[in-house]
Amino acid sequence: MGNNSASLYNRYKDKLQRIADIKYAAAVLQWDQETYLPSKGNEARARQLATLNETAHQLFSEDEFGKLLDELSVADNLDTKQKRNVELTFEDYHKQKKYTGAFVRKMSETVSRSFYSWIDARKQNDFKIFEPALDELIQLKKQESDLLGYEDHSYNAHLKEYEKSTSVKQLDQLFENLQAPLKKLISEFSSKETNTDFLKRFYPKDQQWKWAMYLVKELGFDLEAGRQDISEHPFTTNFSARDVRITTRIDEHDFANMTWSCIHEVGHGLYEQGLPDEEYGLPSGEYASLSIHESQSRLWENCIGRGPHFWQFYFLKLQSFFPDQLHDVNLEQFLGAINKVQPSLIRTEADQLSYHFHVYVRYIIEKEIIGGNLKTTDIPARWNDLYEQFLGIKVPDDKKGCLQDVHWSHGSFGYFPTYSLGSLYAAQFWFQLQKDEPGVKEEIVNGNLYTVHQWLANSVYQHGRIYTSGDLCKRITGETLNTHFFTDYIADTYKHF
Amino acid sequence: MGNNSASLYNRYKDKLQRIADIKYAAAVLQWDQETYLPSKGNEARARQLATLNETAHQLFSEDEFGKLLDELSVADNLDTKQKRNVELTFEDYHKQKKYTGAFVRKMSETVSRSFYSWIDARKQNDFKIFEPALDELIQLKKQESDLLGYEDHSYNAHLKEYEKSTSVKQLDQLFENLQAPLKKLISEFSSKETNTDFLKRFYPKDQQWKWAMYLVKELGFDLEAGRQDISEHPFTTNFSARDVRITTRIDEHDFANMTWSCIHEVGHGLYEQGLPDEEYGLPSGEYASLSIHESQSRLWENCIGRGPHFWQFYFLKLQSFFPDQLHDVNLEQFLGAINKVQPSLIRTEADQLSYHFHVYVRYIIEKEIIGGNLKTTDIPARWNDLYEQFLGIKVPDDKKGCLQDVHWSHGSFGYFPTYSLGSLYAAQFWFQLQKDEPGVKEEIVNGNLYTVHQWLANSVYQHGRIYTSGDLCKRITGETLNTHFFTDYIADTYKHF
Numbered sequence: 001m002g003n004n005s006a007s008l009y010n011r012y013k014d015k016l017q018r019i020a021d022i023k024y025a026a027a028v029l030q031w032d033q034e035t036y037l038p039s040k041g042n043e044a045r046a047r048q049l050a051t052l053n054e055t056a057h058q059l060f061s062e063d064e065f066g067k068l069l070d071e072l073s074v075a076d077n078l079d080t081k082q083k084r085n086v087e088l089t090f091e092d093y094h095k096q097k098k099y100t101g102a103f104v105r106k107m108s109e110t111v112s113r114s115f116y117s118w119i120d121a122r123k124q125n126d127f128k129i130f131e132p133a134l135d136e137l138i139q140l141k142k143q144e145s146d147l148l149g150y151e152d153h154s155y156n157a158h159l160k161e162y163e164k165s166t167s168v169k170q171l172d173q174l175f176e177n178l179q180a181p182l183k184k185l186i187s188e189f190s191s192k193e194t195n196t197d198f199l200k201r202f203y204p205k206d207q208q209w210k211w212a213m214y215l216v217k218e219l220g221f222d223l224e225a226g227r228q229d230i231s232e233h234p235f236t237t238n239f240s241a242r243d244v245r246i247t248t249r250i251d252e253h254d255f256a257n258m259t260w261s262c263i264h265e266v267g268h269g270l271y272e273q274g275l276p277d278e279e280y281g282l283p284s285g286e287y288a289s290l291s292i293h294e295s296q297s298r299l300w301e302n303c304i305g306r307g308p309h310f311w312q313f314y315f316l317k318l319q320s321f322f323p324d325q326l327h328d329v330n331l332e333q334f335l336g337a338i339n340k341v342q343p344s345l346i347r348t349e350a351d352q353l354s355y356h357f358h359v360y361v362r363y364i365i366e367k368e369i370i371g372g373n374l375k376t377t378d379i380p381a382r383w384n385d386l387y388e389q390f391l392g393i394k395v396p397d398d399k400k401g402c403l404q405d406v407h408w409s410h411g412s413f414g415y416f417p418t419y420s421l422g423s424l425y426a427a428q429f430w431f432q433l434q435k436d437e438p439g440v441k442e443e444i445v446n447g448n449l450y451t452v453h454q455w456l457a458n459s460v461y462q463h464g465r466i467y468t469s470g471d472l473c474k475r476i477t478g479e480t481l482n483t484h485f486f487t488d489y490i491a492d493t494y495k496h497f
Numbered sequence: 498m499g500n501n502s503a504s505l506y507n508r509y510k511d512k513l514q515r516i517a518d519i520k521y522a523a524a525v526l527q528w529d530q531e532t533y534l535p536s537k538g539n540e541a542r543a544r545q546l547a548t549l550n551e552t553a554h555q556l557f558s559e560d561e562f563g564k565l566l567d568e569l570s571v572a573d574n575l576d577t578k579q580k581r582n583v584e585l586t587f588e589d590y591h592k593q594k595k596y597t598g599a600f601v602r603k604m605s606e607t608v609s610r611s612f613y614s615w616i617d618a619r620k621q622n623d624f625k626i627f628e629p630a631l632d633e634l635i636q637l638k639k640q641e642s643d644l645l646g647y648e649d650h651s652y653n654a655h656l657k658e659y660e661k662s663t664s665v666k667q668l669d670q671l672f673e674n675l676q677a678p679l680k681k682l683i684s685e686f687s688s689k690e691t692n693t694d695f696l697k698r699f700y701p702k703d704q705q706w707k708w709a710m711y712l713v714k715e716l717g718f719d720l721e722a723g724r725q726d727i728s729e730h731p732f733t734t735n736f737s738a739r740d741v742r743i744t745t746r747i748d749e750h751d752f753a754n755m756t757w758s759c760i761h762e763v764g765h766g767l768y769e770q771g772l773p774d775e776e777y778g779l780p781s782g783e784y785a786s787l788s789i790h791e792s793q794s795r796l797w798e799n800c801i802g803r804g805p806h807f808w809q810f811y812f813l814k815l816q817s818f819f820p821d822q823l824h825d826v827n828l829e830q831f832l833g834a835i836n837k838v839q840p841s842l843i844r845t846e847a848d849q850l851s852y853h854f855h856v857y858v859r860y861i862i863e864k865e866i867i868g869g870n871l872k873t874t875d876i877p878a879r880w881n882d883l884y885e886q887f888l889g890i891k892v893p894d895d896k897k898g899c900l901q902d903v904h905w906s907h908g909s910f911g912y913f914p915t916y917s918l919g920s921l922y923a924a925q926f927w928f929q930l931q932k933d934e935p936g937v938k939e940e941i942v943n944g945n946l947y948t949v950h951q952w953l954a955n956s957v958y959q960h961g962r963i964y965t966s967g968d969l970c971k972r973i974t975g976e977t978l979n980t981h982f983f984t985d986y987i988a989d990t991y992k993h994f
Contacts (some may be wrong), residue, residue, distance in 0.1 A: 021548035040722040041740025051518035243538030
């Protein structure tokens with residue numbers, strides 16, 4: 001590339017990487033906030049995060065940076081990836097320009113307060129404790145809809161934060177289409193008598209932790225380029241492709257709680273570790289979208305992590321970790337239990353079918369909240385009604401109801417739908433992987449995950465944010481998202497159990 | 498205060514607190530770097546820290562901030578503390594102005610590289626691994642002497658970073674004065690036959706950790722406003738007065754290693770937790786100097802933590818943690834062993850007398866390094882010679898020699914002398930505490946540390962950085978630092994053992 005273009009691009013890269021430094025620093029402070037922060041440190045941490053977020057925003061929205069991007073957009077001699085990086089950063093720049101520093105600061109402070117109050121509300125199992133902070137956050141989120149702008153529905157402004165290509169219209173349609181086949185499949189499979197009692201035996205914390213660390217390593221997560229810790233709600237964050245932090249939680253009376261959320265987070269973690277490290281701070285070094293991120297976690301959690309091939313190898317290992325709890329259980333019983341279809345209260349523990357109704361409930365509520373049709377105070381009642389309507393179960397209390405997820409406390413309205421989209425992408429990718437690599441299931445049976453890792457690295461990880469979710473899906477599978485892969489996958493999977 | 502002064506002061510406060518946010522964020526990243534960071538995360542972490550340090554420097558050295566300080570220095574209606582805050586910040590501002598952003602960034606990056614290389618060199622017990630990175634850092638430190646300016650000796654520029662009121666002249670004199678009495682006391686006490694074998698029995702890691710956590714709580718460290726973790730070299734850092742992190746390390750074959758370094762760090766931690774939280778980011782919310790900081794850690798570690806009164810209460814507790822290791826040891830034997838005078842290799846484990854020779858060796862070497870009279874490559878030989886000269890012992894390898902301390906890898910040249918100064922201040926404060934509170938030893942015998950805490954809070958903690966070390970010492974004890982308190986304290990203490 002020409003000298004001038006090269007020098008412009010280097011200035012652009014340097015700037016973006018400095019912004020990334022500040023953002024990742026904020027991510028370290030947030031990770032610490034959810035893992036190790038002593039309770040009285042809350043207040044100072046909130047202002048430190050606010051200052052970092054405000055600083056990152058300020059750097060990103062400087063007019064001088066806009067000018068640099070202007071020059072770069074007409075620069076010749078940039079290669080395709082560089083051009084695409086500049087194009088994506090320009091979009092980000094225009095979005096940053098819509099915010100004021102004061103708004104960014106206020107949002108950050110409000111999110112921190114809301115998170116602490118969620119922790120407290122969960123401890124005391126009382127939504128009312130969370131309500132004032134959540135309500136303040138919701139008011140701010142509504143202002144954000146107007147700042148960002150939207151078509152058709154104010155919730156669209158937020159949906160696009162997590163998956164640019166989706167909308168209320170698409171999601172209404174999607175959930176509408178999924179409802180009937182899911183209901184049919186659920187009624188078909190949930191009638192089966194399956195014993196799951198042994199999953200509720202006593203699994204000691206220390207031993208579960210050892211199992212979790214074993215699992216993480218076996219799944220290929222690089223512990224020299226990441227860690228696993230304990231937090232209130234499992235999550236993945238990263239401070240570079242070589243420093244990826246996953247967290248989990250342990251319930252001694254529920255084996256499933258930790259294991260599949262651990263596999264889920266490893267799926268996220270592998271994606272982050274697989275992103276091109278040399279593209280640090282650039283769009284080409286970032287994940288494609290949250291839907292694609294969730295496709296990675298759900299593919300590992302479900303397509304692999306609940307599948308018979310994986311456990312043909314790992315069930316014996318598992319038994320050696322928990323001989324007392326699992327000596328009288330065979331592989332078939334185990335697979336039946338971990339795939340039991342049974343509408344239940346907690347999303348992260350849901351079977352793959354009723355899972356989408358958990359998401360649907362949150363989607364409906366978020367749309368109403370942001371659209372102004374639901375008062376914050378009415379969330380628990382609305383939640384409980386919808387759980388009865390779609391999952392047919394009564395919610396006994398707030399902790400098992402609308403306080404179960406951390407997302408709203410983070411202000412992440414619009415995030416949940418990506419779990420459903422991700423599950424659908426996962427099934428579509430899983431089909432393609434088997435088509436491209438016909439021997440892959442056999443390898444998994446032998447405890448060999450090499451081909452899975454390679455295929456995901458080539459198909460997904462290496463591209464960063466260069467392609468939209470739709471384009472990426474088309475590149476990989478030849479077509480955009482198609483729900484029949486998911487329903488086919490379900491029908492195919494459940495015939496085994 | 499007048500409206501205008503009030504508004505100016507608020508702007509000043511807001512600015513300083515934002516700078517503090519960035520600095521504390523860097524401290525979080527550093528804490529993480531020394532406790533939990535996966536090894537491959539090093540590189541990105543180094544650049545993140547560099548960007549935060551550069552950002553903090555940039556904010557602090559903005560001309561606009563200088564103008565604000567100008568206006569404030571002539572503002573009427575500020576109270577004494579506010580005036581002093583402005584005065585101290587003005588000094589800090591002028592110092593910041595001496596640096597360029599590029600120099601701050603380079604220093605930060607070089608320190609990170611040097612720290613990683615120290616970790617590696619220690620693991621492999623080979624100074625040569627550390628040498629290139631250390632040498633680069635030393636060259637930068639020499640440039641810094643010139644940037645900062647100095648009188649008499651270039652090392653003075655660095656000494657003043659940790660204790661404004663000290664100098665090569667004062668320290669030469671001080672160590673000169675201490676040498677003869679220390680040597681006399683050492684030869685007197687080290688001839689005693691004292692059994693210390695039981696301190697080298699096997700003390701399992703888990704049990705030591707439980708003991709450490711017990712100790713931390715008992716000493717009054719607030720675990721809702723702080724944490725303890727494990728690191729390569731023990732240290733204390735804080736992200737506000739309500740979030741103070743101490744670390745320790747455990748040697749299963751050396752009971753003393755963890756225990757007194759833990760008490761030492763708690764001493765630091767109590768000081769940080771005791772600083773006025775409402776003065777966050779202002780000089781009045783910061784510690785007075787590193788000498789005063791070390792007076793707090795050394796007072797707890799030695800005057801209290803090696804004293805008979807403390808262990809009259811806690812020895813039984815200790816035995817209940819380690820019955821197998823200590824069932825055949827009585828209090829008198831224990832006190833003798835933990836106060837055994839015996840020149841040894843490791844500073845953090847040294848007795849209170851030979852301790853000063855450890856510091857003296859480092860002081861001599863630092864003076865020579867910064868003054869340009871000692872090549873980096875010659876540090877191990879010089880170290881080993883000086884240990885033979887002053888402590889009369891042969892250094893077997895680099896890990897037990899010049900690689901033992903983290904400080905140089907952080908570029909903290911000028912820090913070590915504050916350990917000696919701190920020990921001297923500690924003795925002087927300890928005498929005054931007993932004079933002001935004649936019943937305090939009796940309280941300690943009963944496991945009651947309330948009066949100690951209150952006295953330190955009133956005498957030291959509450960004042961932040963408002964007084965210089967000398968003025969603070971004079972306020973508390975009626976005179977400035979006087980070494981006779983230390984030699985008296987030693988003579989008084991060791992007559993018991």
